[in-house]
Amino acid sequence: MLEKDILKEFQDVVGPEFIDDGDVMTNVYAYNWCTEFVNYMEGKEPIPFSPVPKAVILPSTTEEVQKIIKLCNKYKIKFKAQSTGLGPWNQPSTDNSIILDLRRMNKIVKIDEKNLYAVVESYVSGAQLQAEAMKYGLTVHMPGAGPMASPLASHTSMAGPGFTSPQTGHSARNVLGVEWVLPDGKIMRLGSLGQKNNPDWFIGDGPGPSLRGIMRGWVGAKSGIGVFTKVGIKLFPYPTDTKFVMTGHAPLYNFEKPDYIRAYVFDCKSWKGLEKIMLRVEEEEVGFIVSHISGLAVMAIFSYSIEGLMDKMALGVLKNPLLVVMGARTKREFDYKQMVMEDILTEYDLENIIDTKYVPEKVFYAECLRANLGYHGFIATGGFQSAKGQADAAALCLRAEKTNIPLKQKYIKKEAIANDFGEGAWMTSYEGGHFFHMESPTMFNQSDLKSVKGMANYMDESNKQDLIKHLGAPFFIEGDKLHDEWGPHMMNYHNWLRKIKAAFDPNGVADSGFYITAKKECENK
Amino acid sequence: MNEIYQKLVKICGKKNLSNNPDLLKTYSEDCSYVSGKTPISIVWPKNSKQIEEILKLANSMGFSVISISSSSNVRYHGDTLPKKDNSVILNLSKMKNIVSIDRKNRVVMVEPGVTFAELIPKLKEKGLRLLLPLHPESDKSVLTSALKREPITIPRYHWDSSDPLLCTEVVFGTGDLFRTGTAAGPGTIKQQQKRGAAQVNPMGPTHFSPYRVIQGAQGSIGVVTWATVKLELLPTVQKVIHLQSENLQDLLDVQQILLKYRYADEIVILQNLNLACLVKIESSQIVELSNSLAKWNLIYVLSGRGKFANDKISYQENDINDLVQELKKEKLNNNSPINEKDILTALKEPTAFPWRSRLKGAYQDIFFITNFERIPEFVSIVEKMAQKNLGTYIQALNQGTSYYCEFDLFYDPGDESAIPGIKQNFMDISSKLIEAGAFFNRPYSLWAKEVFANHSEETITAFKKVKKIFDPNNILNPGVLCFDD
Incomplete structure (x- = not known):
């Protein structure tokens, strides 16, 4: 709870109905998916709750966010912002923290058809934005988290791989102008948006260097470097015609399959073959999804229940x-692309199982177009999380995957995680095959202590393996402990990151549980 | 000075150092209207270790360091002219190693001294191509071009405004060596490559992307000692489409469709004089060709590769025709008087004869970024203000989300009486554009003050914080951007 006088000051900013420091609400906000094994990895009790925030506050404008952050600085209270709020990264790392729930900032500010971008607030979902963009024949890059996730969160603050990445890239690389409330309460507008005369959203860099490099890297700062209130993001051509007719009920909706869409699933038979064929498909620029997934994952993406699996x-x-x-x-385009794919199948002696050995439900195509394949990861056990997350050449990703199998099998044997033969993986290409990322989705039982601990230990071992074997940095290298572990092996990047944190957050009020502290800020805990 | 010289000799050897007054003088001037100071020395380092030592020395002895990469003596925009008395030129043109060409991962690792003329033929041998700026100068550094965010001519491969720059090795102003993106590790570059990595992901390490603050910083944050640069596969068949119109908007509308659906590789819009400069060398031929062209020219290239190359070009051409018909434009002139080969040369090859200097021998260029709707307005502003011999070049960027506009004021460098007028004209037009909201995202010397005066204070404060982190003693190219105090 907040002290009464302090609560009053926050109430003056948003109105008393949009702040709550009562036990019920604050405890509800302390829960999030996968928090239990993250807690365990950090040496805490493996419960699905983070520290309970002092209050939850719901601003509706950038100016309100600014005033809240200024109050946080005044009273040395940390803030943790969340938008659609999926996962432990939305949770405070200390009970001296308030949560900024940005759900009232839910507007699509504009869709710029001519300049091929959209501007959105924090709580707009990918599905909402896509539905509007489709009216112009356009779509948006959505992360693997799915269409219900906030594009603003993905583009500014989280990771950014998506199923359509071959043609829609990576969230971090699709960012244009940004409205950013810094941890000291100043509002910064990146690139062309920072101009005094005719500011606009079309570019987020300069004049001169690009502060997008401070804003985020391969992964975002998860509210550790401020709060993002609006962002300009690129739009992409929708892969088919935009008629989207869906009837019936979840999960097996009836979907009218567009005329020009086709799926291929084939076995490349070897790791080398997989690398070669994946690169080749991307060089031909024919797929809007080009994903390597494990055998069990193939089963999962076509399943809508455990029985179906x-x-x-x-x-x-x-x-x-x-x-x-x-x-x-x-x-014409469809015929050309099919011709190219048939040629690849023939050249490498591959057999497409789709519509020959297996006919997918039509809703599968809707899920492809709506970037919604990720949810199938929950079907087996109800809970999953990805280890890994390195991104570079295809060969590195495949080596990381291969190396991970015996490790995963060890935990399967212990009955800590679900049996996917150790092979569970998702690897996608980006930008027409210019780079790749691989993660290892792992299914576990969030309500079983042994499983939670096993998952945490597996993640920990997987991280260490990547470090020792030079297999790239996984997604979830975050928080002081892991940065201190990895930094010395990666050009001491953690020292530079700490300097950035210190310079932009002098009072250490932006909660850095999933970012990095400048060390001295720990005093405020 | 003598002490600095002696210490630099110890680091790089006497033969890689010069304090020849005549040579030093050449580094105090360039083609811009900026007047620079004469540096105290020029040093040609051979490797990153020497650069680290030089920057550490600069920090301890308090001299400034200005890095230069291209082997050309012709430089523009005033960004490499010393602004302080105690400056050393760090000439990287001898770091010429093409470290690796990786066909599989479509990436090349180059040192800063590698030029377009040196690299392009080597890439061709492997069926690869660079994402080029428009007809670059042969002796221009490939790496510097990417660091400057020079616009590339294939918008659909411009996935991020930072392309084609990927990972870098950099020595920050502190003298510390760093590697950006996945090159940071874990492990050395050799160890990473042994595991299959190719340094193709520029993002990171982890929560920040330092390459973005190095890029566009005019050498004021760090000295890049190598970078990986994105490549594409060389097409085997190409078809050039050249549309002419007196109406710029008509061509912008057609271009927008190409961008929206990712048709075509190279796409450029050129005013007649600039197009003529690109494909002809002699001034008289330029004028003759220019007069035969419509004022505005949209050029795009359809490309294919392998056995379905023609099929690809054919489907794209037909799809584009359908879409253009839907626009209901007056019929656009597609009869080009220019040989297709000449256009492709300008789009694919470097040149020893800088195309902007061909008409009159010299030029001043004004360039900025804007959106689709405002291009005609800015063209109109410049056309009203510019003296004769104006060239215009419009380049869609970042997959059509913004547009680079360049206005070239061509003039005769031998006509000394005209030069003050050109300078005034250059400054007046620039000021008017800045005032109207043209975004000068690469604010070189003469523009910097005005650009930052018209930019938000918060951004400037943030830039200064970044500068303080990576170059706390302001030894790297002091005086550029907003780092003048």
């Missing part, structure tokens, strides 16, 4: 599967 064991035998989904706007 078990029915598809035959698909699980694929050793090195590749999923390619192509779309086209015209018949």
Whole structure:
């Protein structure tokens, strides 16, 4: 709870109905998915609750966010911002913290059809934005988290791989102008948005250097460097025609499959073959989804229940599967792309199982277009999280995947995590095959202590393996402990990051549980 | 000075150092209207270790360091002219190693001294191509071009405003060596490559992307000692489409469709004089060709590769025709008087004859970024203010989310009486554009003060914080951007 006088000052900013420091609300906000094993990894009790925030506050404008942050500085209270709020990264690391729930900032500010971008506030979801962008034949890059996640969060603050990354890239690279409330309460507007005369959103760099490099890296700062209130993000051509007709009920909706869409799933038979074929498909620029997924994941993306998953064991035998989904706007384009794909299948002696051995439900195509394949990861056990997350060349990602199998099998043997034969993986290409990322989705039982501890230990071992074997940095190298561990092996980056943190957050009020502290800020805990 | 010289000799050896007054003098001037100070020495380091030592020495002895990469003696924009008395030129043109060309991952690792003329033929041998700025100068550094965010001519491959720059090795102003993106590790570059990495992900390490603050910083944050640069595959068939119109908006509308649906590789819009400069060398031929062209020219290239190359070009061409018809434009002239090969040369090759200097021998260029709607307004502002011999070049950036506009004021450098007028004209037009909201995202010397005066205080404060972190003693190129105090 906040002291009465302090609560009053926050109430004056948003109105008394938009702040709550009562036990019920603050305890509810202390819960989040996967918090239990993150707690355990940090040496805490493996419960699904973070420290309870002092209050939850719901600002509706950038100016209100600014005033809240200024009060946080005045009273040395930390803030943790969240938008659609999925996962432990939205949680405070200390009970001297308030949560800024940005759900009232939910507007699509504009869709700029001519300049091919949109401007959104924090709580707009990918699905909402896509539905509007489709009216112009456009779509948005959505992260693997799914269409219900906030594009603003993904583009400014989180990671950013998505199923459509071959044609929509990575969130961090699609950022244009940004409105950013810094930890000291100043409002910074990046790039062309910072101009005094005719500010606009079309570029986020300069004049001169780009502060996007301070804003985020491969992963974002998760509110550790301030609060992002609006962002300009690139839009991309929608892969097919934009008619989207869906009827019926979840999960097996009836979907009218667009004329020019086709899926391919084939077994590349070896790791080398997989690398070669994935690169080749990308060089031809034919797929809007080009993802390597494990055999069990092939079963999962076509399943809508645990029973349905078990029915598809035959698909699980694929050793090195590749999923390619192509779309086209015209018949000419479709014919050309099909011709290229058929040629690749022939050249490498590959057999497409789609519509030959297996006919997917039509809703599968809707999920491809709406970047919604990730949710199938929850079907087996109700809970999953990804280890890994390194991104560079295809060969590195595949080596990381291969190396991970015996480790994962060890934890499967211990019955700590679900049995995916140790192979569970998702790897996608970006920007027409210019780089790749790989993660290892791992299913576990969040309500079983042994499973939670096993998952945490597996993540820890997986991280260490990547470090020792030079397999790139995973997604979740965050927080002081891991940065101190990894920094010395990576050009001492943690020292530079700490200097940035100190310079931009002199009072250490932006909660850095999933970022880095400048060390001295720990005093405020 | 003598002490600095002696210490530099110890680091790089006498033969890699000069304090020849005549040579030093050449580094105090360039093609801009900026007057620079004469440096005290020029040093040609061979490797990053020497650069580290030089920057550490600069910190301890208090001299400034200005890095230069291109082997050309012709420099523009005043960004490499010393602004302090105690300056040393760090000439990286001898760091010429093409460290690796990786066909599989479509990436090249180069040192700063590698020029377009040196690299392009080597890439061709492997079926690869660079993402080029428009007809770059042969002796221009590939790495510097990427660091400056010079616009590239294939918007659909311009995934991020930072492309084609990927990972870098950099010595910060503190003298500390760092590697950005996935090159940071874990492990050395060799160890990473042994595991299959190719330094193709520029983001990171972890929560920040230092390459973004190095890029566009005019050498004021760090000295890049190598970088990986994104490549594309060389097409085997290309078809050039050249549309002409007196109406710029018509061509912008057609271009917007190409951008929206990611059709075409190279796409440029050029005013007739600039197009003529690109494909002809002699001034008289330029004028003759220019007079035969419509005022505005949209050029785009359809490309294919392998056995379906023609099929790809064919489907794209037909799809584009359908879309253009839907625009209901008056029929655009697609009869080009220019040989297709000449256009492709300008788009694919470097030149020993800088195209902007061909008409009159010299030029001053004014460039900025804007959005789709405001291009005609800015063209109109410049056309009203510019004296004769104006060239215009419009380049879609970042997959069509913004547009680079360049206005070239061509003039005869031998006509000394005209030069003051050109300078005044250059400054007046620039000021008017800045006032109207043109975004000068690469604010070189003569623009910097005005650009930052018209930019938010918060951004400037943030830039200064960043500068303080990576170059706390302001030894790297002091006086550029907003780092003048």
